[in-house]
Amino acid sequence: MRLSVIGCGYLGAVHAAAMAGLGHTVVGVDVDEAKIAALSQARAPFFEPGLPEVLASAMASGRLSFTTDFSAVAGAEVHFVAVGTPQSAGSDAADLRFVDAAFASLLEHVSPGDVIVGKSTVPVGTAARLAQLVAGRVPGATLAWNPEFLREGFAVQDTVSPDRLVYGVPSGEEGVRAARILDEVYASAVAAGTPVIVTDYATAELVKVAANAFLATKISFINAMAEIAEATGADVTQLADAIGHDARIGRRFLNAGVGFGGGCLPKDIRAFSARARELGRGESVRFLEEVDKINLRRRDRVVDLVREETGGLHGVRVAVLGLAFKPHSDDIRDSPALDIAVRLAEGGAIVTATDPEAIPNARRRAPHLTYTDTAADAVADADIVVLITEWPEFTNLDPHTLGHLVTHKTIIDGRNALNPDAWRTAGWKFRGLGR
Numbered sequence: 001m002r003l004s005v006i007g008c009g010y011l012g013a014v015h016a017a018a019m020a021g022l023g024h025t026v027v028g029v030d031v032d033e034a035k036i037a038a039l040s041q042a043r044a045p046f047f048e049p050g051l052p053e054v055l056a057s058a059m060a061s062g063r064l065s066f067t068t069d070f071s072a073v074a075g076a077e078v079h080f081v082a083v084g085t086p087q088s089a090g091s092d093a094a095d096l097r098f099v100d101a102a103f104a105s106l107l108e109h110v111s112p113g114d115v116i117v118g119k120s121t122v123p124v125g126t127a128a129r130l131a132q133l134v135a136g137r138v139p140g141a142t143l144a145w146n147p148e149f150l151r152e153g154f155a156v157q158d159t160v161s162p163d164r165l166v167y168g169v170p171s172g173e174e175g176v177r178a179a180r181i182l183d184e185v186y187a188s189a190v191a192a193g194t195p196v197i198v199t200d201y202a203t204a205e206l207v208k209v210a211a212n213a214f215l216a217t218k219i220s221f222i223n224a225m226a227e228i229a230e231a232t233g234a235d236v237t238q239l240a241d242a243i244g245h246d247a248r249i250g251r252r253f254l255n256a257g258v259g260f261g262g263g264c265l266p267k268d269i270r271a272f273s274a275r276a277r278e279l280g281r282g283e284s285v286r287f288l289e290e291v292d293k294i295n296l297r298r299r300d301r302v303v304d305l306v307r308e309e310t311g312g313l314h315g316v317r318v319a320v321l322g323l324a325f326k327p328h329s330d331d332i333r334d335s336p337a338l339d340i341a342v343r344l345a346e347g348g349a350i351v352t353a354t355d356p357e358a359i360p361n362a363r364r365r366a367p368h369l370t371y372t373d374t375a376a377d378a379v380a381d382a383d384i385v386v387l388i389t390e391w392p393e394f395t396n397l398d399p400h401t402l403g404h405l406v407t408h409k410t411i412i413d414g415r416n417a418l419n420p421d422a423w424r425t426a427g428w429k430f431r432g433l434g435r
């Protein structure tokens, strides 16, 4: 099939490359010239495991191209919209300017019979509004909403083999046809037995934000337990293991630590709250405001722990291990690691930070911090080491070797990812979160 993908960021670039890898002919369109220049040379503009390989083979096949020129979408029969929906400046609501601009440009080149497929995470009600716009501008074209659940770090695999597909489609024949076309796009996943949920626009939009709200709540739940554990001397990691054995609860997403960040969970729960308030249902998801607060308090806790261990931040040499919001990504959007590093520096600490992939992005956002390529360089002469992003490069560090490099053997494990006994045996003062 001939597809277009509008917006070639973390979602769109992977989607375009993966769809071409599956045999479709794909054109990716973005307004960011630098991104398109990189992609056109088969270079991934961000770090995502597996993306360079898929990109290279799809470009070599001749089935994948990238451009800033929207007219290139003419001829495609399915158009995916994957532009950003960040938090609005000054409010919790999603900023839909990029979605609106993308639709305005796209609709100039769409033909009757084409299917436009929204993938961006949007407030419930957006698809219904855009469907009216599509009907007015290109009668005979159809809008579907197909939310994306990929995880950065596993994006290629999640795109090719999703754990479910959700199609929000209009009622009647038009919706049946749109669902059939989406089944053709995702033929390999459908043939592999991937569950497909065909529903209305509102449900499809809500599935995405509800899923993220649930995941955020699960993380903040265990972090709330960490706060109680800190007040009582209990160990939150043992608590998580014990309750996680209950299949109804499950152990995944129950790791206490500095909490969630990134370009999705924080802004999605805020946008959900804002939309619920607009709908007069703010009460229904008021708990998400608490989920957000618990999450942000964990960052305060790490800053407080550093202060507690060093007797004040001024002039203290702090090594920060990790900058990305999670391992296997270079994404620093709303990253707890970068936030903590910046706050330590603001408090007067001399921060040296490292990350296997996120330094270029972090340097653009926080040029005043000192960055080094390796953990060994970062911890040299450090008064305290803070692990915040649990890259294997950091969780596999040898406490004995590191012990020779630092001034004081004190470590804060912001992800409860290290073995406290191994570090204590090597002579370190070890502080975890909630234990």
Ligand code: NAD
Pocket (backbone or CB within 6 Å): 006, 007, 008, 009, 010, 011, 012, 029, 030, 031, 032, 035, 082, 083, 084, 085, 098, 099, 101, 102, 105, 119, 120, 121, 122, 148, 149, 150, 151, 152, 263, 264
């Ligand atoms: P991103 O910022 O990496 O990418 C967005 C891209 O859209 C950018 O390259 C930008 O230049 C481009 N763009 C903006 N306006 C445009 C326009 N008018 N025309 C063409 N391109 C335009 O963001 P992302 O992480 O890829 O997220 C995109 C959407 O997908 C968001 O709604 C996000 O919530 C959702 N989502 C993201 C993930 C993820 O893990 N990143 C997962 C699921 C859903």
